[in-house]
Amino acid sequence: MRKRYAVVALLGxxxxxxxxxxxxxxxxxxWIRRDLDIGAARWGWVLSAYxxxxxxxxxxxxxxxDRNGQRRELARIAAWWSAFTALTGASSRFIxxxxxxxxFGLGSAGAYPNASGVLWRWLPARERARxxxxxxxxxxxxxxxxxxxxxxxxxxxxxxxxxxxxxAVGALWAALWWLWYHDNPAEQPGIAAGELQEIGAARxxxxxxxxxxWKRLLALRQLWLIVLAYGCYGCGSWFYFNxxxxxxxxxxHFSLRQMGLYASFPFLLGIGSNLxxxxxxxxxxxxxxxxxxxxxxxxxxxxxxxALLLSMSLAGGHIAVIVLSSVSFAVMDLMLPAAWAxxxxxxxxxxxxxTGVMNTAGQVGGVLCTLVFxxxxxxxxxxxxxxxVVALMVFIAAVVFxxxxxxxxxTPEPHALEEVVSPHLASFEDKL
Numbered sequence: 484m485r486k487r488y489a490v491v492a493l494l495g496x497x498x499x500x501x502x503x504x505x506x507x508x509x510x511x512x513x514w515i516r517r518d519l520d521i522g523a524a525r526w527g528w529v530l531s532a533y534x535x536x537x538x539x540x541x542x543x544x545x546x547x548x549d550r551n552g553q554r555r556e557l558a559r560i561a562a563w564w565s566a567f568t569a570l571t572g573a574s575s576r577f578i579x580x581x582x583x584x585x586x587f588g589l590g591s592a593g594a595y596p597n598a599s600g601v602l603w604r605w606l607p608a609r610e611r612a613r614x615x616x617x618x619x620x621x622x623x624x625x626x627x628x629x630x631x632x633x634x635x636x637x638x639x640x641x642x643x644x645x646x647x648x649x650x651a652v653g654a655l656w657a658a659l660w661w662l663w664y665h666d667n668p669a670e671q672p673g674i675a676a677g678e679l680q681e682i683g684a685a686r687x688x689x690x691x692x693x694x695x696x697w698k699r700l701l702a703l704r705q706l707w708l709i710v711l712a713y714g715c716y717g718c719g720s721w722f723y724f725n726x727x728x729x730x731x732x733x734x735x736h737f738s739l740r741q742m743g744l745y746a747s748f749p750f751l752l753g754i755g756s757n758l759x760x761x762x763x764x765x766x767x768x769x770x771x772x773x774x775x776x777x778x779x780x781x782x783x784x785x786x787x788x789x790a791l792l793l794s795m796s797l798a799g800g801h802i803a804v805i806v807l808s809s810v811s812f813a814v815m816d817l818m819l820p821a822a823w824a825x826x827x828x829x830x831x832x833x834x835x836x837x838t839g840v841m842n843t844a845g846q847v848g849g850v851l852c853t854l855v856f857x858x859x860x861x862x863x864x865x866x867x868x869x870x871x872v873v874a875l876m877v878f879i880a881a882v883v884f885x886x887x888x889x890x891x892x893x894t895p896e897p898h899a900l901e902e903v904v905s906p907h908l909a910s911f912e913d914k915l
Contacts (some may be wrong), residue, residue: 495621502625527857536588538846544593545839563590565653572646616761625754634743634851715880717848734866749812785881829892
């Protein structure tokens with residue numbers, strides 16, 4: 484097995500863990516809100532505390548990974564969030580829960596930007612979107628497992644014990660990553676010379692040299708376009724992460740047991756969507772060019788997803804709700820590897836920082852979605868109106884993504900991609 488695939492597999496494992504940990508609070512909401520007597524508006528602040536903190540430290544964490552290496556940064560991230568996952572289970576008041584979730588967000592920020600930095604250093608250009616697809620598919624596996632595992636676990640052990648179990652799993656991964664992974668592919672024990680040539684050893688050796696070109700990076704118009712687009716998209720994704728289980732209970736009129744099953748459906752479909760989306764983006768990029776392929780995928784997927792979300796808000800009946808909500812999330816996820824590959828291309832050797840900036844915008848969108856959703860529900864008891872606002876934001880994201888030129892970044896990615904792909908171009912075209 485090639486070492487770079489083992490690296491991607493480890494990133495996939497931590498993606499599963501982090502998504503179970505971050506969605507556990509939403510899945511266990513019925514037990515926590517009942518025990519701590521927390522209403523809808525205040526619950527919005529509990530959910531948002533994590534998102535706010537995540538957004539604050541996302542960029543610094545991505546920059547630290549680019550400067551000091553992802554081995555150190557990802558181990559720190561996993562250890563930190565595991566500690567505060569355990570403390571979540573020890574919280575007994577509203578304010579304690581808000582503070583702990585804020586600290587949880589501070590520690591877990593930067594996980595995906597640093598994973599992107601690892602992929603930039605370890606994968607050839609032709610494999611990066613597929614690598615992103617694998618990591619994000621793993622996250623959706625975590626999202627699917629969360630309700631399936633945590634609902635029955637909480638029913639038998641209590642919600643506090645669930646967080647303690649999750650904390651132990653995260654700490655174990657942090658130790659494994661620290662002991663096995665090396666930032667420089669050439670220093671990885673047992674790696675073959677042929678694989679180093681495929682990866683591009685020079686990129687690995689120089690990954691952390693020099694400072695961060697803040698002025699050049701922040702002056703990129705394309706970075707700010709993708710930041711705006713991802714912020715609007717974040718409203719859609721964070722609806723599923725934070726409010727979807729409650730939406731099923733109160734708007735879809737599902738039972739608690741039904742919610743524990745059906746809340747996993749969008750994430751199960753998302754696994755396949757991310758894997759297919761990564762492969763599709765790589766192949767379309769070879770045939771039509773990186774810019775055209777990524778623009779088409781992001782616009783088309785998000786426009787369709789927005790229409791499905793709007794239909795979901797108007798639907799009646801359990802089957803219609805599950806089909807529309809699951810397909811909407813799956814189509815939204817189909818474009819996710821393309822979006823992250825676009826940002827990696829814009830950031831070049833500072834892809835961890837660039838994706839950190841982009842993902843921070845996603846957290847801002849998540850905060851707005853989470854808070855506004857909670858206040859609208861608290862004031863009106865209406866779950867359909869805030870979902871329609873979410874659908875509008877997703878459509879705006881589609882329009883903005885269609886204007887992003889991911890080839891106008893810090894490094895001339897189109898030429899780099901051509902150099903790596905040209906020996907394989909004929910075989911790719913034959914398959915297409």
